[in-house]
Amino acid sequence: MEDLTPGTRYVLSSRNRVFSSGGAKFVSGDILFARITPCLENGKIAQVRLSKVSGFGSTEFFVFRAKPNIADAAFVFYLCTTSWVRAPAEKSMAGASGRQRADMASVLSAEVPLPSLPTQKRIAAILSAYDDLIENNTRRITILEEMARRLYEEWFVHFRFPGHEAAEFRTSDAGDTPAGWPISRLEDLVQINPRTSVPSDGFKPFVPMGSLSETNMVVGPVEQREGNSGTKFQNNDTLVARITPCLENGKTGFVDFLTGDQPVGFGSTEFIVLRPAVLGRCAIYCLARSHAFRDVAIKSMSGSEGRQRVQPDSVKAFLVARPPTTLLDRFEDFAWPCFQQVSALAKKNANLRAQRDMLLPKLISGEIDFTYTLEAAKEAAE
Secondary structure: OOOOOOOOOEEEOOOOOOOOOOOEEEEOOOEEEEOEOOOOOOOOEEEEEOOOOEEEEOOOEEEEOOOOOOOOHHHHHHHHOOHHHHHHHHHOOEOOOOOOEOOHHHHHOOOOOOOOHHHHHHHHHHHHHHHHHHHHHHHHHHHHHHHHHHHHHHHHHOOOOOOHHHOOEEEEOOEEEEOOOOEEEHHHOEEEOOOOOOOOOOOEEEEOHHHEOOOOOOEOOOEEEOOOOOEEEEOOOEEEEOEOOHHHHOOEEEOOOOEOOEOEEEEOOOEEEEEEOOOOHHHHHHHHHOHHHHHHHHHOOEOOOOOOEOOHHHHHOOEEEOOOHHHHHHHHHHHHHHHHHHHHHHHHHHHHHHHHHHHHHHHHHOOOOHHHHHHHHHHHHO
């Protein structure tokens, strides 16, 4: 389930397993439709792209396959993302709180528009132009973030920083670390859940758990809500999920979307907020994505099954070898332009998704002329 990203068309196989008996079975081109809360409400719907003939996955998927000579697979995917399919699915959900599931019969009985097959293909081609560009931008985001994270690991985890050949090392509570790098608790280097004031009146940026990515720093979509209950944050903060399974799945985000007229936002109560102090904004995000930090956080989790949370003291006590300020500054000088490019690409993707989602129901209903939308799609793809 964690491999599906809301708003992203394709899902790729992330691992290989031996099939025993359980799980949804599918082939390339099929549509995976999350049937459990909150995955369905968050829009976890994707089209499968496989290098092999078939695959299998979570039991919490409905699998839809286009009927030959009746429906186009890409059109079926786009149709599944609309309220024509999602609304009856969400309305049919039943079961224990937090584990509600949609009813397949309610989805299959939904009435949906069905243009001719050639028209379906034209609609899919127009919308695919937007998704292809989104996919290209997402690949660039992955590369840029990987550059920053790999340099962080090279310098501050493996200690292969510039001049490391001449450095002396010592055995410390944090392992073998460079001499002269004092061992510090994370709370001495980073502000953890700092107090931040948010007015209760008026609408403000709000980030639900579903808006944190499991694979990159991009946060979205960002909602507007009234009130101020939840975690508070500002630009340059890092948000880390503290509850199972969100932490294990990698939900972590970097805040860079707040504006001058709304400089503070709020979000889920299940976030840990990390704010720059001694460590810089880029180093903190990369640390939060590191295996060492995540392993400590995961091992500290306690609580009832399915609702386990990270213990704050374990995060505060996480040991870090404190690098020299000059080296931290060099890292930020390299990483920050990468973060800025990621932010710019994320904004482009948000605009492309908004255009695509605006066109989608109008194309299917026949409200928009194909000639116009084909030209718009070509401009978007340039």
